[in-house]
Amino acid sequence: MERGAVDVLLVGENEQGWWHLARRLRSLGCRSWFASTTEEAQALIAQHPFRLVLSTRAVTNRSPLMQMVEPGCSVFYSFPVENSCLWFQAAPESLSGRRSSALRPSEFMVILSDLIDGACAPPSRATERGKAREAVTCPDTN
Numbered sequence: 001m002e003r004g005a006v007d008v009l010l011v012g013e014n015e016q017g018w019w020h021l022a023r024r025l026r027s028l029g030c031r032s033w034f035a036s037t038t039e040e041a042q043a044l045i046a047q048h049p050f051r052l053v054l055s056t057r058a059v060t061n062r063s064p065l066m067q068m069v070e071p072g073c074s075v076f077y078s079f080p081v082e083n084s085c086l087w088f089q090a091a092p093e094s095l096s097g098r099r100s101s102a103l104r105p106s107e108f109m110v111i112l113s114d115l116i117d118g119a120c121a122p123p124s125r126a127t128e129r130g131k132a133r134e135a136v137t138c139p140d141t142n
Helices: 015-027 038-047 064-068 105-120 123-134
Strands: 006-011 030-035 052-055 074-081 084-091
Touching: 006 015, 006 038, 015 030, 030 038, 038 064, 052 105, 074 105, 084 105
Parallel strands: 006 030, 006 052, 052 074
Antiparallel strands: 074 084
């Protein structure tokens, strides 16, 4: 594993819908993989120590995806709303002692950037983190 790299699993209908967010994740020093089925996700989870999972499908405590991820893995899912989306945190239930509910894309990017920085990004990432906070990102579900 590259020093400072965070492994991220992207789960959705098609990989092309994640291009914008995947590019942003790369700029923050992350490596991302894509799965469109539970079987693909399971195979990837067995091969990589994912610290973050992002999905375009609702994720609940009883969903197969939650049963597969390791404790400490942060899981979020998006839900399309009009011309945008809302992000929901599935696990852990709180970050830094606070429970987040529906997040607008810009709010989600702040939390995502902080998670990545806290996971293993070096302090020199502050400039890129600022750029990530400005981005408004939703996976394309078309």
